[in-house]
Amino acid sequence: MLTQEQNDALTLVGPGTPAGELLRRYWYPVAAAEELTAEQPTKFVRLLGEDLVLFKDKSGRVGLLADHCSHRGASLLYGRVEERGIACAYHGWLYDGEGNILETPPERNDAIMNSVKQTAYPVQELVGLVWAYLGPAPAPVIPHYDIWVRTGGARRIEWHPVLDNNWFQTIENACDPSHAPILHQDAHSRRAKARPVNTTRGFIDDQTGFEVWEVPYGLMKKRIFRNGEEDEHPLIFPNILRVANNTHIMVPIDDTHTARIDVIFLPAKEGVPYEEGGVTVKYLPAYKDPPDRSHPHTRWTLETIAQQDHMVWETQGPIVDRSVENLADGDRGIALLRRVMRENIELVRRGGGDPLAVVRDPTHPRIDTRWDHDLNSTGGATGAGRPYGLTTGTLVPREVPNIETASTGAGSA
Ligand code: FES
Ligand SMILES: [Fe+2]
Structure with a gap:
């Protein structure tokens, strides 16, 4: 039995909460890599209570930015992807995957470009999934399980x-x-x-x-x-x-x-x-x-x-x-x-x-x-631990190479 405070500490995931700060030390899958296409290059992502937009620009780079544009808050989900990043649909502020502001139509506002950054998080691709990391830099690696x-x-x-x-x-x-x-x-x-x-x-x-x-x-x-x-x-x-x-x-x-x-x-x-x-x-x-x-x-x-x-x-x-x-x-x-x-x-x-x-x-x-x-287990009499989608007896026990330096993929922000 826990107090409400103890329960909150284990469960709440937002920034600044006890569990939320712990959870920000790990990577999470947020999309299947195949979801980001030329026709649909953006995806809305809510992760650990933060609203974000995943996108693939026309150079093939994948980025993850805060949903609300730093200018006046329109969603970047509807941004237009370009070679250098994603341009907000509203007034065209252009962001790269690191959250740098590259253009500020209608004028070029160097003061804003030098002082303001869109929140951006690193992403990686592994096993057909795009993973995100919302914690402090430097990001760890996705473990090779x-x-x-x-x-x-x-x-x-x-x-x-x-x-x-x-x-x-x-x-x-x-x-x-x-x-x-x-x-x-x-x-x-x-x-x-x-x-x-x-x-x-x-x-x-x-x-x-x-x-x-x-x-x-x-x-x-x-x-x-x-x-x-x-x-x-x-x-x-x-x-x-x-x-x-x-x-x-x-x-x-x-x-x-x-x-x-x-x-x-x-x-x-x-x-x-x-x-x-x-x-x-x-x-x-x-x-x-x-x-x-x-x-x-x-x-x-x-x-x-x-x-x-x-x-x-x-x-x-x-x-x-x-x-x-x-x-x-x-x-x-x-x-x-x-x-x-x-x-x-x-x-x-x-x-x-x-x-x-x-x-x-x-x-x-x-x-x-x-x-x-x-x-190699049948999972006891009830088969509770039986491998997924396979029937006992059809498995081929085999030596498989240990990938000592498995790549954690491309598509970094
Ligand atoms: S709200 Fe995004 S450019 Fe104005
Ligand atoms: Fe269960």
Whole structure:
């Protein structure tokens, strides 16, 4: 149980808030690279409570600027991209990707050009996504997590419907190994062709225990199954769940909205052609009807695991009221996550160095999140940890090269 002040410190994402300052030390995907085209070269982005415009100029450079023009506030979403940047639609003030003002029609106003800068943030492209960094310079690198950088397969991006709730409750779920065999029991029934003992316990008795502990990039969660198997799904701090061959990236849009973007690595199968490094993007339809309303004014479809997860996150409320919760032993992963959050918030607040999972060496080796361990697991009797979109027995265990110097792409601001 938390006080309102403690809850705010963990959840609010705006500039100057405790969690907001911590979250600004990490990169976030804000668009699929394919979204920016010659016909539609701009995209509105809200990230960590800030309103921004992503654009690709006619030289192919991608930039991220504050939405409101520094002149008199019109949105740059409707700006015209040119060779040198983007020109505001209203009076034509021209900005480059660093936020420099290059022209100030109708006159040339050197005083303004030399003293005013449009807020601008760095961007990078990786695994078919454009990533943004809103924190203090110098920006760290996007860490080389195994699923994002390894070769020997292709990737699929799944863009889920926007969640009308705070980011932190989606990540608490990543430290909650008790929910899957109960919330997702129907899916597990279908996979395992088994019936739960009853709907209250679902398949929870297949799990004999779990452990959660800190690792250099976050929190590892291990489930131990009755049939002797184990699986390990880390929470990559602060906002990513790596489960089987998927990473669920939770992007805090603002205090009460979260984007979920999955990056899935599909290892090549023996004898099946594939495009090395290929990325396909899939936009998933709404999980609720009507799609633009929140609980209780909408009704959820609950056929898939993702829909079930999204339903519980949203129905917990726009921001979970943690002053009235009752944590039990099965929630000890959540208690650990909150402690790690508080420690890292405090580290940033006192200027004590980089928080957990921030990486600065661009040549760092691939970070192993124990994905191979999962690949070779059937996820216990219910298949809870089974690799995404693959059936046990079709995997091709193989040595894949470790990309020691994986590029984090082009398109910098
Ligand atoms: S408001 Fe943008 S140029 Fe005037
Ligand atoms: Fe779940």
